[in-house]
Amino acid sequence: MKIILKRALPQDLRSSVKTYLNRINFKIAKCCSKSAFLSSAYYFLFNKSFRRENQSVLNGRLQYESAIQDSNKSNVLLRRNIHRIEKGLIMRPRRSVFGLGFIEETVHAYVKEVEVNKVSHQELKWATDVLSEYFETIDIGTSKLVDELRRKYEKAIKDTVISFEHDIYQPNKGSYSPYFREDNETSGVSYNQLLMLFKQRRSVRWFQQTPVPEEIINKAIRAASLAPSACNRQPFKFYTTTDKKVAKEVGAIPMGTAGFSSNFQSVIVVTGDLSCYPYERDRHVIYIDASLASMQLVLALETMEVSSCIVNWPDIEHLEQKMEDRLGLSKHIRPIMLIAVGYADKSGKIPFSQKKGIDLLKQDI
Structure with missing residues (x-):
């Protein structure tokens, strides 16, 4: 219908109709902006701009759950939780027991990856080194669950050999667990x-x-x-x-x-x-x-x-x-x-594009 009207109406009338519709839309949007519910209703009834995002986010959630069950090359849940453990290991002071809310699903995900052997070997080494430090660090006997998971983890790595090309960016003597800042090699870039x-x-x-x-x-x-x-x-x-x-x-x-x-x-x-x-x-x-x-x-x-x-x-x-x-x-x-x-054509021009000054970009908190 929109295309038919666009073709049927003369240019000046099209512009007038467009202006009129925009004014009505603005008034509706102004009214709906007063609450979250009305804002959602506005985008449901009058504007479909967010429909693809809604569908993408929902599909992402479903795909996340599917990926947990059938990971390949990189396990999202394992990556996230290993990083959470890393953050617990570097805390000052470090708690004697931490990560109880997610360590069970982490170990289960790790054991599964060892069995399936699809995840990147470098990622698996990272997970192995971090989990090893976690179980070496956490107080023994403080949690029956942790003790049980430790045994399950140790059983999984007992006969596991992780072969991979060594990461030259890792400064921790071959370990992929957290390291001291002073061990970092500096770039020398001023x-x-x-x-x-x-x-x-x-x-x-x-x-x-x-x-x-x-x-x-x-x-x-x-x-x-x-x-x-x-x-x-x-x-x-x-x-x-x-x-x-x-x-x-x-x-x-x-x-x-x-x-x-x-x-x-x-x-x-x-x-x-x-x-x-x-x-x-x-x-x-x-x-x-x-x-x-x-x-x-x-x-x-x-x-x-x-x-x-x-x-x-x-x-x-x-x-x-x-x-x-x-x-x-x-x-x-x-x-x-x-x-x-x-590769730039050196005879071609580029815009100067003056950037904003510090006075416009910096705001004290």
Whole structure:
């Protein structure tokens, strides 16, 4: 009906009708904004902007429960709970007994992963080292449950051999349990050097006709994986292509790339995985964690003389559907942003984009 009216009405009348409808919508929205219930009713009756998010969050919850039963490569519950144990181990002062609310499900998840042997061996070593320190640290005999779980854990690791490539970033003499800050190897990067890197990285839209080697993109993703993430769940994935034809096609999907997406050589689509969370309260964490990782990714690319352009991804239903179809995304996976990647055409200009000053950004608490 909307399309028929749009075609039937002359342009000036269309504008008048649109203005009139917007005024009515504004008055309804103003009235509904006075309570949470009416706000929900407004978005149910008059605005469908959040329907995809609602469906994605709900699918994420269901997928989370399914993943607990059939994990593959990375167990979300185990990752979260091992990190919770880590935080208990580093507390000052450290409690003699802690983690009783989740240690049972943690050990059960760990034993299952040992038996199934699908999870990453590095993740399994991390879980093993942390759980070993937990059971060595906690007071013996304070809880029958803990004693029983300790025996179950020790039985699981008795004949378990964890083989993997040693992580060169681990400073704790081969152990993946918590370590002292003083054992960290410092980078030697000064503030001024880091600031220069930040100034160097700008959104480049004109690239040389050369795709970025996959090896370089893999190195940047490795750097991105070291970004902070809530409970170490890392709810993101990078869909990449170094195929110029595919880069142009995918790069043309979002708004705002008309006129320069035909120049894209390589593209990364950053997505968030809502199946990492059992509760709706965590639905925004995919955006926080993926953004932190993406910033490290583009800075890592810059150190390898590869430029980038962050492409905004607003929540527009037909574009969401188009990207979902193109990448084969499940409903609980949300596109968060695109990153065009390439070797900068040095004759191409970039916007100056003056940033806000400290006086506008800093606010005392």
